[in-house]
Amino acid sequence: MPKLVKDGAVIDDTWTLLEKPEGEPAEAEVPTGAVIVPLSVWQAQKDTLAQRPDVGVWLDSDETADQLGEDAAHLPLVAVNFPVFADGRAFTTARVLRERYDFQGELRAVGHFIRDQLCYLRRCGVNAFAFADQSINLEEAAQSLHDFSEYYQASVDQPLPLFRRRAS
Amino acid sequence: MYIYDDHDHTILRQRVAQFRDQTRRYLAGDIPDEHFLPLRLQNGLYIQRLAPMLRINVPYGMLNSTQLRTLAHITRTYDKGYCHVSTRQNIQLNWPELEEVPDILAELAKVEMHCTQSSGNCIRNITSDQFAGIAEDEVIDPRPYCEILRQWSSFHPEFAFLPRKFKIAVSGSERDRAAIQVHDIGLQLVRDSEGKTAFNVYVGGGLGRTPVIGSLIREALPQEHILSYLEAILRIYNQFGRRDNKFKARIKILVKAMTPEVFAEKVNAEWAHLKDGYNTLIEDEIARAKSYFTEPAYEVLDDGEAQQALDAQAAESVAFGKWLQRNVRGHKQPGYAAVTLSLKPTGVAPGDVTDKQLEVIADLADAFSFGEVRTTHEQNIVMADVKKADLYALWQKAKVAGFATPNIGTLTDIIACPGGDFCSLANAKSIPIAEAIQRQFDDLDYVYDLGDIDLNISGCMNACGHHHVGHIGILGVDKKGEEFYQVQLGGNAANDASLGAVLGPAFKSEEMPQVVQKIIDVYVDNRNGDELFIDTFRRIGVAPFKERVYAKAS
Ligand code: SF4
Secondary structure, three states, X not given: OOEEEEOOEEEEOOOEEOOOOOOOHHHOXXXXXXXXXXXXXXXXXXXXXXXXXXXXXXXXXXXXXXXXXXXXXXXXXXXXXXOOOOOOHHHHHHHHHHHOOOOOOXXXXXXOOOHHHHHHHHHOOOOEEEEOOOOOOXXXXXXXXXXXXXXXXXXXXXXXXXXXXXXO | OOOOOHHHHHHHHHHHHHHHHHHHHHHOOOOOHHHHHHHHHOOOEEEOOOOEEEEEOOXXXXXXXXXXXXXXXXXXXXXXXXXXXXXXXXXXXXXXXXXXXXXXXXXXXXXXXXXOOOOOOOEOOOEOOOOOOOOOOEOOOOHHHHHHHHHHHOOOOOOOOOOOOEOEEEEOEOOOOOOHHHOXXXXXXXXXXXXXXXXXXXXXXXXXXXXXXXXXXXXXXXXXXXXXXXXXXXXXXXXXXXXXXXXXXXXXXXXXXXXHHHHHHHHHHHHHHHOOOOOOOOXXXXXXXXXXXXXXXXXXOOHHHHHHHHHHHHHXXXXXXXXXXXXXXXXXXXXXXXXXXXXXXXXXXXXXXXHHHHHHHHHHHHHHOOOEEEEOOOOOEEEEEEEHHHHHHHHHHHHHHOOOOOOOOOOOOOEEOOHHHOOOOOOOOOHHHHHHHXXXXXXXXXXXXXXXXXXXXXXXXXXXXXXXXXXXXXXXXXXXXXXXXXXXXXXXXXXXXXXXEEOOOOEXXXXXXXXXXXXXXXXXXXXXXXXXXXXXXXXXXXXXXXXXXXXXXX
């Protein structure tokens, strides 16, 4: 079974990720078992999929948190995809999901992000990391989660910017 | 000047440790080149034509003498004994070894300096007015705000992988000396109708291959909202800026495509979510930041007396008088003046300074200017707080050290990027062109009489030498593998910013001194009294220049 880093620990990945459908999203077949569906499939089949407790949604980098919107609050898992590691849109998507749409479930980075982005991703609210490259040593990679222990900015993990904490 | 507290030191130490580990893993073959690229860039390290280049941030241009001495030590120990002041007020090393960069960063961190985000697709070093805090036309000192922005932008978790680089400049005076309208974001500090501190926000300016003057999208934004408003802008850009084409990825392209009005609407809609959140600045923080930029211990002096003595000295020595005229400017404090040390003597690459000179500057700063200096985007050094009574002594020392060329703001105070001698992106060299022009205009009195002329040179259309906003702009172009130079006229970086118009077909390098000479001749022939070059150009237009420069030899 593939592995991932979640909340700092290396664990089995029990979810499967459904690729974007080639045909109509409404007709895409969603398998049973824990599955992460593309946003288009979720939108097309929301009525049935929302009945299931084991359906998550993934957003590609050109899809915004607003497109999932209020739905996020009811989902157990949302994933943000990195088509390439330098595509930094997922950082914003993650933060908006947490801060604006009050998403409390597992927020997972998927695709081609790199270990050296883990700390910032964690700060933006991502708590699970499923690397596309399965050869990566996850224990070692997880060390980068805490490259910094102090920060200037407000973010998901520390809503108070340093200047407010300095002042108190 | 800002002084780090434990938090600042902790954060910077962690950054150095992070990059040390990344470098180790890279050298061990655990990080591929492609992944290491943004990591090293965001720590200031480029791989250049001949060697790596390390860009050290000088936040809003401020340096103290301890930092200058550390820079001298670094250039001596890790490099070839000289460095370069860039057009964004930063310091560049030309020959560091990758293996030693973490050590250099550690040495810098000890004196509260860093290379954080000095390159890469992230928020770059904040630039400002070199006369901040002392200018007679200053409305609000921009430096406390620059420092607040430096902290906000450093290691920002959301905006480290933007579509492209992102530059912010802040000005707090009536005359814009920070070229804010050619930055991704330009911030103009103003007083609102109630006299409160606020910002005019310009967005989408920039040079490079598509030069654009920024659009004013928000007037009089109350100061407490600056961080949330900037986050809204950055967030729109991060989500919707183009990522498919590097040359269309700057925010100016997005603003243009959306139109400034629609862009502003989007920003406002995003800002509605962020406004009044934790990022709202609090009084304590503004006061804390301001507390580091208080006035130094000025003596109470009689300005009239000081000026009289100065006038007498100037009457004695014409050379000193010229230096006063060009390299010294007024100060809001009676009896004081600001001095610009010229890094543009003929024969030295514009902005280059040696380890020994850095130490001399440190000594001069300690002796004459409260131990501080500023770098300028014109690639010179400013000593901001010199007593008028000390000017003669300072001039003599500056002369010995080679800093007293009385050419500030003149034709030979050339802005030039490193160009083909160093930069791997260059189409053509810039430094030898600068030198050839300086040699053509070696008559100081003549140059002096010409008055203010900005001549800017870039080695390629990335425009690091800001050629679009030079009164005379020179751009290196490549024609079938040969180096050519295109000339533009009429650019201007001040409040009435404008972009230069191309004169015509490009020239060979050896033609350039004569081309500039002809341009100057047309100016002199048409000049009314003391009229400035830019004003003459605006009055008579490009045609007479074209005619003379391209006239067939008869
Ligand atoms: S303008 Fe071009 S040649 Fe000059 S430093 Fe910039 S990238 Fe290099």
